[in-house]
Amino acid sequence: MELRKNLILSLKQQLDNNPLIIGLILVGSLARSKTDIYRSDKFSDLEAYVIVKNENVEKIEEELVLIVKKLGKVIFSYKNRWSGFSTVFDDLFRLELPVIKESEIPAVFSRPKAQPVKVLIDKTNGKLEESFAKRPKNIDLEKLFRYEVDDFWYMSIVASQYYKRGELYNTKSALHITTSSLIKFFEMLQDPKILLLETNKRIEQFLSKEQLSIIAELTPPYDKKAIGNGLIRSFDVFLNISKEISQKYGYDYNQTKELEIRKKLLDLLKNK
Numbered sequence: 148m149e150l151r152k153n154l155i156l157s158l159k160q161q162l163d164n165n166p167l168i169i170g171l172i173l174v175g176s177l178a179r180s181k182t183d184i185y186r187s188d189k190f191s192d193l194e195a196y197v198i199v200k201n202e203n204v205e206k207i208e209e210e211l212v213l214i215v216k217k218l219g220k221v222i223f224s225y226k227n228r229w230s231g232f233s234t235v236f237d238d239l240f241r242l243e244l245p246v247i248k249e250s251e252i253p254a255v256f257s258r259p260k261a262q263p264v265k266v267l268i269d270k271t272n273g274k275l276e277e278s279f280a281k282r283p284k285n286i287d288l289e290k291l292f293r294y295e296v297d298d299f300w301y302m303s304i305v306a307s308q309y310y311k312r313g314e315l316y317n318t319k320s321a322l323h324i325t326t327s328s329l330i331k332f333f334e335m336l337q338d339p340k341i342l343l344l345e346t347n348k349r350i351e352q353f354l355s356k357e358q359l360s361i362i363a364e365l366t367p368p369y370d371k372k373a374i375g376n377g378l379i380r381s382f383d384v385f386l387n388i389s390k391e392i393s394q395k396y397g398y399d400y401n402q403t404k405e406l407e408i409r410k411k412l413l414d415l416l417k418n419k
Contacts (some may be wrong), residue, residue, distance in 0.1 A: 159268060161217060162197065167199050167207045168270075169270040173193075174194050174265075201250055211224070222236065253281070260282045286342055292398060296328075300408050302325045304408070306322050315369060318374050318378065329384060332392050337358075364380055365380060
């Protein structure tokens, strides 16, 4: 971990002297404390937002190719679809430096305050500080609950229609999304703090053996019968866990709509 700290310091020093850079914000596991529920390890990446004036995005992305080479032996760098500018070093350590415009600060830094960030460089004349102050204290669990319920059933409809068309790969992809909703609900039952990860990271660490067993059922191999069975199984699992969540947190929740959708989907898949 000492090497990671040195890399962060070296990166900060290089970017602090770059006139195009107005901010550098460390996020992810390396921004977390040693007592956090989810901590970094030797396989963790380093992710830091590079903030520039709106007109300088392309310029700094070109410069980053040379900058990262001063940090260590680089295998390759490229701009990926999820994290922006990314580099892989000789030891397979991954450095992600998404470049964001100054105008994007409020949107990018809108996550709850419970999700840690570390300010390494701030030359934004108070704009970063203002955005951080406006962040909500924590996740709105009821809002998340209602969104995931709708999203689950929408994607279940999508998955079922893919299945009836014989598009098994797309069905599996949609089933993966519905399973992600289920994982979020499992995490709400176990410990809402896990949701701060915002992904399905380390579910093997946080979920129970029974919950992981259900996840296994809902991630079938590339086999028509197994995919169909997993799809149908997911309907009942999600209905049960939704009811359990609503009761635990006292949410006003009526499953009439979901039961109607379930019936329609079962009729659709009857002769799967």
